[in-house]
Amino acid sequence: MFVKDPCGIICVLVTYAAVLYADYVIVRWVVLQTMFNSLWGPFNAVAFNTIVFFLIMAHLRAVFSDPGVVPLPQNRVDFSDIHSAETGCEHVDWTVCTRCEMYRPPRAHHCRICKRCIRRMDHHCPWINNCVGERNQKYFIQFLVYVGVLCAYAIVLVVISWIKECSECDPTVLLKQSRIMHCIILLLESALFGMFVTAILIDQLQAIFGDETAVEQVQHKGPYRAHKSKFALLSEVCGRQHPLLWLLPCTSVSRKFDAPLIDYHV
Ligand SMILES: [Zn+2]
Ligand SMILES: [Zn+2]
Numbered sequence: 001m002f003v004k005d006p007c008g009i010i011c012v013l014v015t016y017a018a019v020l021y022a023d024y025v026i027v028r029w030v031v032l033q034t035m036f037n038s039l040w041g042p043f044n045a046v047a048f049n050t051i052v053f054f055l056i057m058a059h060l061r062a063v064f065s066d067p068g069v070v071p072l073p074q075n076r077v078d079f080s081d082i083h084s085a086e087t088g089c090e091h092v093d094w095t096v097c098t099r100c101e102m103y104r105p106p107r108a109h110h111c112r113i114c115k116r117c118i119r120r121m122d123h124h125c126p127w128i129n130n131c132v133g134e135r136n137q138k139y140f141i142q143f144l145v146y147v148g149v150l151c152a153y154a155i156v157l158v159v160i161s162w163i164k165e166c167s168e169c170d171p172t173v174l175l176k177q178s179r180i181m182h183c184i185i186l187l188l189e190s191a192l193f194g195m196f197v198t199a200i201l202i203d204q205l206q207a208i209f210g211d212e213t214a215v216e217q218v219q220h221k222g223p224y225r226a227h228k229s230k231f232a233l234l235s236e237v238c239g240r241q242h243p244l245l246w247l248l249p250c251t252s253v254s255r256k257f258d259a260p261l262i263d264y265h266v
Contacts, residue, residue: 148198
């Protein structure tokens with residue numbers, strides 16, 4: 001699924017442009033200019049590109065995976081008399097979406113951009129041009145973590161290249177000026193995106209540990225279920241496998257979804 005939202009598509013392209021630019025500056029202007037004579041050069045180039053690879057994998061998964069769209073019923077429900085419609089539904093905590101004209105499971109919300117109801121919708125994120133919901137929140141969090149790590153790594157590499165004077169580096173003034181210019185742009189970019197993703201990541205973790213999505217926080221609904229441990233809540237989002245595998249964007253989210261979809265015959 002891919003949402004046709006111009007703002008989202010621009011944000012996705014900006015994300016890739018920013019990541020590719022960071023990679024270009026690190027390889028061309030930091031590693032090749034200041035670390036080419038030691039083993040640190042190839043090591044940092046490989047490490048940096050590995051993080052870029054995981055970042056793009058997590059991002060593609062977040063963009064193209066189903067966030068948990070509630071399927072439309074075969075027969076549209078007639079809501080002209082909402083009272084009789086409500087009594088027709090056996091699931092008390094299910095709510096009605098008047099836009100999709102159907103019943104939806106608890107914690108599902110309607111997204112105006114995706115034009116569908118999303119299970120445990122957190123928010124619609126233009127940076128992944130998709131909703132953050134029950135099934136893709138893991139990839140969204142992985143994406144945030146990798147962006148944060150990449151920003152920190154880029155800042156460290158630029159600062160080291162400045163502190164450590166390189167005796168064998170090309171002394172040409174023009175080259176040095178270009179290097180400094182690219183490094184400053186990269187520092188600003190990394191600081192900006194780094195702070196941005198850290199803030200969103202903290203928000204996401206608070207939402208998971210509080211068992212309350214961003215939508216529910218606005219509605220002051222409070223935690224939906226009885227108290228659960230932080231580990232249980234986190235493994236619900238990231239999957240039941242070992243926590244060391246939580247950051248791998250290649251394993252799929254395997255878990256049972258609590259409420260089965262009901263038949264909509266009223
Ligand atoms: Zn809806
Ligand atoms: Zn959406």
